[in-house]
Amino acid sequence: MRDYIIRRVLGMIPLILIVMIVSFGIFSLVPNPFAALIENPRIKKADIQRLIKAWGFDLPWYLRFFKWFSGVIRGDWGPSLLYPGSTARDVIARRLPVTMRVMGLELLVSLVIALPIGIISAVKQYSMTDYVVTVFSFLGMSMPSFWLGLMMMMLFSVVLKRPSGVPLLPAGGIITPGLEQAPFWVKLGDRAQYLVMPVFVLSFLSIGYYARYMRSSMLEVVRQDYIRTARAKGVPERSVINKHALRNAMIPIVTLIALSVPGIVGGAAITETIFNIPGMGSLIIQAEIKADYPTAMIGLMLSSVLVIVFNLVADIVYAWVDPRIKYS
């Protein structure tokens, strides 16, 4: 097992390098943002040249990559072009907590809802409940996030109003302006209102995946002989499901959860855009179309590295909960 982990960790290095080069290569296709400044007669040509040189836009992309990469090795991720005056790391650090709050809640809410309904749906296969769960799962999987978001906004921020005339839920943002200095509980309640719609939209889209996965994993298990044996021995159906079947059915789910964790830092670009949430997803997109490669690269690398690491975590956890699996 130890050798296996060492081998896998070493294998991560080329993987991360490929990810870096591919992402950087794609970002470098975005046109040089300073070239457009030449049109502006009030900026000196020499200044523009200096800017281009400082940002490395005078170099071909692979040389710029080495320039950037040698900085990264020394822990310097470079300044942000999108937010002049901040380093790219600070920009990310400001956005990360917002995204983690939304995405973490989303993961929690979807799992809490999806796992039980997936189990029920498998235990009562082909029943009415099963069909309802299946259809709802598919509705969520097929819904374009922006459309659901806009429809929710229409309903809760335009049509439905409180008696005071204020919309039932705020249409976008993360906190009511002016409440930043309010006491903790007031702030918490206020922030919660802003979270309801985005978290609902994101959860609705992913509940289907988790529920379907849980259902098929459970179905796989209840078909097996040892379940029939347990039933034949006269074990009550409740404990057949809860004790015998569920434990084995949870094994693939543990992996699934491990693989979902990296999504927490990546953010959801579209939902963030619609609800005007200053998170990672929308930041990365703004950064890359403005050629702010230092910021966009941190965002992407954060997600990719977590995906790679959690892939290994998933495999290790898998072997840990299922003693039949041995890596050599």
Add this chain to the structure above:
Amino acid sequence: MTEKAIEAKKKGQKKSSEDYTYIGMVFHRLTRHKLAMAGVFMLIFIVLFVFVGPLIWRLDPNAQIEGLEGLFNPASRAHPMGTDDYGRDVLARMFFGGRISLFIGFASAISSTLLGAIVGLVAGYYGGWADNILMRFTDAMLSIPTFPLLIALASVFGKGVWQIILVIVVFGWMVDARLVRGLVLSLKEQEYVEAARAIGASANRIMWRHLFPNTLAVLIVSTTIGIGGNIIYEASISFLGFGVQAPFASWGNMLQNAQQFIWNSPRLIIYPGLAIFMTVLGFNFFGDGLRDAIDPKLKL
């Protein structure tokens, strides 16, 4: 029909699964899958809407009605879905937008499946260093968050239908590659492949004539579901403003335009969104049913 089947028919018995060819059996099982059938009907409806609709409703989707009275008309007999912010007929735009969305979905799903199949076949069949390099690359591509890079590429190349398809394909082949590689690894050990090699079939022939057809069933399922996913991708790219450009309509860019009029003309959002939703749902239902139908372990 085999003799046995004819005999059975004479006796008034139902056909058993042995009497069918493979495709006949899959088709038969599919017709018994309720959700798959629901999906088929939804897709037939959408296809009729998009392709037969314009033959009946002959308005130019890009024609603008002159004057302010033409803008934001509510639904009427002249414009069953009203007009948009440029005074264009929304129904006509729905037809043409749908064609573009469906075309992008189909073309990108089929191309990315093919690309994935090529990578998977080569990696699985040759093994060794080719496998190692190709799969490392596939793993790397899988761990990059697709959507931001999709947007970056679309913002550079975007704007046209073919470019959008290309961008979706670049990030869409990895899962199929893994799928095909896994299948090929077990298929290539089978005797019929050895026999083919023994009579001197070339590697290319073995890959495409012997191995590829055996992965088709799985690939068709993944393509079907992929079409739905890619339609959402196209819509998302267009929604952020990097997709198919005006004046051409796609369901995605109709939504993008409509976003600013959410307070006054919500119907401009409801129609294209509903169309995307129904189409994707149809493909998902159908694809899932297809997966069940080709799975010999499942009773249908």
